[in-house]
Amino acid sequence: MQQLVNTALSGLTLGMVYAAFALALVMIWRSTRVVNFAQAPMAMVTTFVALAVIDAGHSYWLGFGLALLSGLVLGAVVERVVIRPVEGKPEINAVILTLGLFIVLHALASVVFGNRYRSFPAPFGVRGVEVGDTTLGITGFGIFSIAAVLVVMALLVLLFRVTDLGLRMRAAAYHQEVARLLGVRVGRMLTLGWALASVVGSLAGLLIAGGSLVHPGFMDSIVVFGFVAAVLGGLDSPVGAVVGGLLLGLSLSFVSGYVGSQLVALTALAILMLVLTLRPGGLFSQPAQRRV
Amino acid sequence: MSHPLTGESPVAGPSPRLALSDVTVTFGGVTALSEVGLLVRPHQVLGVIGPNGAGKTTLFNVACGFVRPDRGRLEWRDQEVTGLRPRDLAGLGIARTLQGLGLFDRVTVLENVMIGADRHTRSGFLSSLLALPGASRDERALRERAREVLDGLGIAAHADRYPASLPYAVRKRVALARALAAEPDLLLLDEPASGLSTSEMDDLGRLVRELTERMSVMLVEHHMDLVMRVCDEITVLDFGRVIAHGTPDQVRDDPAVLAAYLGETVGEA
Numbered sequence: 001m002q003q004l005v006n007t008a009l010s011g012l013t014l015g016m017v018y019a020a021f022a023l024a025l026v027m028i029w030r031s032t033r034v035v036n037f038a039q040a041p042m043a044m045v046t047t048f049v050a051l052a053v054i055d056a057g058h059s060y061w062l063g064f065g066l067a068l069l070s071g072l073v074l075g076a077v078v079e080r081v082v083i084r085p086v087e088g089k090p091e092i093n094a095v096i097l098t099l100g101l102f103i104v105l106h107a108l109a110s111v112v113f114g115n116r117y118r119s120f121p122a123p124f125g126v127r128g129v130e131v132g133d134t135t136l137g138i139t140g141f142g143i144f145s146i147a148a149v150l151v152v153m154a155l156l157v158l159l160f161r162v163t164d165l166g167l168r169m170r171a172a173a174y175h176q177e178v179a180r181l182l183g184v185r186v187g188r189m190l191t192l193g194w195a196l197a198s199v200v201g202s203l204a205g206l207l208i209a210g211g212s213l214v215h216p217g218f219m220d221s222i223v224v225f226g227f228v229a230a231v232l233g234g235l236d237s238p239v240g241a242v243v244g245g246l247l248l249g250l251s252l253s254f255v256s257g258y259v260g261s262q263l264v265a266l267t268a269l270a271i272l273m274l275v276l277t278l279r280p281g282g283l284f285s286q287p288a289q290r291r292v
Numbered sequence: 293m294s295h296p297l298t299g300e301s302p303v304a305g306p307s308p309r310l311a312l313s314d315v316t317v318t319f320g321g322v323t324a325l326s327e328v329g330l331l332v333r334p335h336q337v338l339g340v341i342g343p344n345g346a347g348k349t350t351l352f353n354v355a356c357g358f359v360r361p362d363r364g365r366l367e368w369r370d371q372e373v374t375g376l377r378p379r380d381l382a383g384l385g386i387a388r389t390l391q392g393l394g395l396f397d398r399v400t401v402l403e404n405v406m407i408g409a410d411r412h413t414r415s416g417f418l419s420s421l422l423a424l425p426g427a428s429r430d431e432r433a434l435r436e437r438a439r440e441v442l443d444g445l446g447i448a449a450h451a452d453r454y455p456a457s458l459p460y461a462v463r464k465r466v467a468l469a470r471a472l473a474a475e476p477d478l479l480l481l482d483e484p485a486s487g488l489s490t491s492e493m494d495d496l497g498r499l500v501r502e503l504t505e506r507m508s509v510m511l512v513e514h515h516m517d518l519v520m521r522v523c524d525e526i527t528v529l530d531f532g533r534v535i536a537h538g539t540p541d542q543v544r545d546d547p548a549v550l551a552a553y554l555g556e557t558v559g560e561a
Binding site: 162181183184185 | 383388396403
């Protein structure tokens with residue numbers, strides 16, 4: 001029983017981080033129809049920014065904040081400099097550019113930050129929380145991870161559902177031409193969309209790194225898991241990304257706990273194949289026409 | 293604003309809102325429009341009619357920047373805007389409806405109209421990103437104004453529904469509401485009567501007449517009775533050329549118009 005609870009709790013923690021990463025992929029997919037494979041190295045770079053700040057003797061929280069801020073800037077720059085020039089061309093061009101960016105950022109990070117493993121601090125305990133005599137399979141940092149992702153999701157829901165800016169961003173994502181006709185600055189909305197997605201991706205990077213080791217490739221497996229989570233929920237659905245992330249986190253945690261940790265990557269790919277075969281649109285797909 | 297003494301328009305009055313002169317458009321060797329000129333005057337409805345393939349839609353697309361003319365000149369309030377792009381329209385105070393309506397299906401009716409109303413209540417980019425108090429006040433103003441426009445068109449009851457769930461005639465009104473929410477000086481209407489019943493068309497006609505209190509309207513339409521009833525002036529196109537221009541009565545009796553619409557044998561008879 002205790003193992004069941006603990007497996008579920010650690011799956012939940014991991015699932016929340018996958019959910020954040022998947023959400024970042026979905027945000028970009030919805031607005032520009034690009035699967036941003038560079039999301040992982042982008043998050044890696046901003047995590048190293050945090051590490052540089054912390055290693056310079058500043059607090060974890062300053063590093064945390066600056067990493068998210070640099071994520072915002074990096075996302076905007078990538079959209080303006082890399083993606084915008086191929087706007088209107090086949091979308092595969094942009095996807096291939098994100099793959100190129102993946103390699104470039106990797107190489108740059110190796111040069112700038114070095115290629116060895118470095119430990120990344122966590123602001124909260126990384127040992128199981130103790131309730132009475134039993135130690136639960138969730139850490140203080142795990143609770144913080146879940147809370148941080150929930151807060152970011154709530155802020156995004158507020159932005160997109162309640163504010164006029166969010167409405168314009170949605171309009172720009174649904175019908176670029178019509179939105180432009182109505183005076184929406186579509187280019188700006190796309191830049192902002194990439195910037196915000198990159199912040200969410202950076203958050204996932206920081207949460208994966210916390211209390212663990214970082215190195216230029218430390219996010220690479222997360223882009224696979226995040227992508228599986230996004231496809232599981234349906235690439236078009238933010239809610240689906242979150243649910244997909246949680247489902248994936250739980251599944252992988254149970255496979256790792258009850259079957260064997262060497263099967264985790266295989267399980268993720270099996271889930272991906274299963275979804276693409278049985279329900280290619282994902283669990284939360286809705287038949288909707290966009291992009292007229 | 294306008295100088296009555298220097299006004300060159302044939303009918304005395306303020307200078308035109310939109311003026312096209314000598315507009316020529318070719319698509320791969322086919323001439324869609326040839327030396328077309330027209331004027332939309334303040335508080336007037338200009339109708340553009342013509343048989344199928346006469347170039348009405350091309351002309352409409354030139355007026356809203358979707359098609360760049362090969363030759364010719366566009367003026368808006370006496371300023372040259374020949375290189376007009378669709379994204380400039382809202383800023384100039386021009387709104388248009390689309391034949392396909394172009395409603396945002398995953399956004400409520402009210403929000404659709406709010407997107408259109410954005411021009412006037414735009415709070416700064418950063419302040420709305422940071423949700424500053426001023427931004428949320430603007431937000432409320434935007435919502436209220438969108439609601440007023442819906443109310444004015446008699447569709448406020450549908451404010452919180454999604455466009456896809458509504459009948460076509462209501463969706464058309466939503467599209468119109470979205471264009472009106474920007475409080476434009478010129479409204480470009482592309483085939484607004486298509487798919488409407490006779491009584492709905494009567495309502496539309498009355499509505500367009502009311503709009504002239506606040507704006508000019510350019511109407512591209514092939515329902516002849518609506519055009520005759522609603523327009524102050526009509527420009528008739530055939531094979532990409534202006535074959536007639538004048539008041540509805542003048543146009544109705546013009547032999548060239550009769551010939552274009554009824555076929556040449558009748559014209560010759």
